[in-house]
Amino acid sequence: MVTSLGVAVVGFGWMGRVHTQAYARVPHHFPRLTVRPRLVTVAEEVPGRAEQAAEQFGFASTTRDWREVVEDPRVQAVSITAPNFLHREIGVAMAEAGKHIWIEKPVGLSTADASAVADAVSKAGVQGAVGFNYRNAPAVEAARDLIASGELGTVTHIRVRLFSDYAAHPDGALTWRYELGRGGHGVLGDLASHGADLAQYLLGDITSLAADTAIFLPRRARPTGATAGHALATGGELGPVENEDYVNCLLRFASGARGVLEASRVSVGEQNNYGFEVHGTKGAVFWDFRRMNELAVSRGTSYQDQPVTTVYVGPGDGEFGAFQPGAANAMGYDDLKVIEAYRFLRSVAEGVPYGATLTDAVRSAAVVDAMVRSVETGAWVSPA
DSSP states (O other), X not given: OOEEEEEEEEOOSHHHHHXXXXXXXXXXXXXXXXXXXEEEEEEOOSTTHHHHHHHHHOOSEEESOTHHHHTOTTOSEEEEOSOGGGHHHHHHHHHHTTOEEEEOTTOSSSHHXXXXXXXXXXXXXXXXXXOOGGGGSHHHHHHHHHHHHTTTOSEEXXXXXXXXXXTOSTTBOOOGGGOXXXXXXXXXXXXXXXXXXXXXXXXXXXXXXXXXXXOSOOEEEOOSSOOOSSOXXXXXXXEEOOSOSEEEEEEEETTSOEEEEEEESOOTTOSSEEEEEEEESSOEEEEXXXXXXXXXXXXXXXXXXXXXXXXXXXXXXXXGGGTOSSTTOOOOHHHHHHHHHHHHHHHHHHTSOOSSBHHHHHHHHHHHHHHHHHHHHTSOBOOO
């Protein structure tokens, strides 16, 4: 029996749209899911934006105040895609109201924020999913299985990279993303949080790290109106960039493996250059988000001069079969969010968590906070 689940989206920038589209597509790809999302309301404080979303996607109502969603009995589940500094307040309020939440990373500005939301979800007995979408790629899940199988031998080291140019333009507007109080620690929360999740998803707990960060574009123009995404601004008053453009971090894992995590939001010439390289005593596996549906794999008994083979993931890997009938048929970014929505809704339907949870958000946030402490002290620190 299929039941209807009233959902709301709080914050309707680009990510709010992505969540909404994912809800709409879930029944197409996962027809056996016993819970079907129904778009009840969208909350967005920018004038006109919620109304536009309702007209385009079919929300039954709109509001400029997310608190009205807390009190709305039609809503059983909420996507929280508002700016980082609002995550804790909104997440805790929704959970305490008995609503399941799908919240975007990094879940607030700190480990304390992520823990507060996690605790609220646990106490309320609701489900909580987190937007670590890259782990949902079937190729990433296949890489994890390969590592766990022992075919690569004992894992010795990993390199995780997340390079982008979304903040590389000197005329990039000084939005909330560049403020410590509202955006948190810049590229650490935006990209390194994904890297921390991927590294621990593949290799297990990080036990210590040493980090270095930098701000390469220290001043930007304040926007003169509402912004969405990474808008440009000229002529506005210049203000300081308060959080990091770049981070480089050495990692030690509980398994004994070592790692490097590097992320930049100002890498000219790089667009979504995200991926990882995992080396073991018998082989290696490589993944590049820009070639999302394939792995480069080296395995065998040669050790030296061992070849690397391209492997295309197929219906037997992760949720690939819900999208394509055979290997080498491409999936895209939005498909990863459909998988995320499916796992969230399945968690609600079955009362058992699937996919990334608030526990994963706390683990990632602890790594990001440890990076900050390492930069401040110049020492190796523990995420614990």
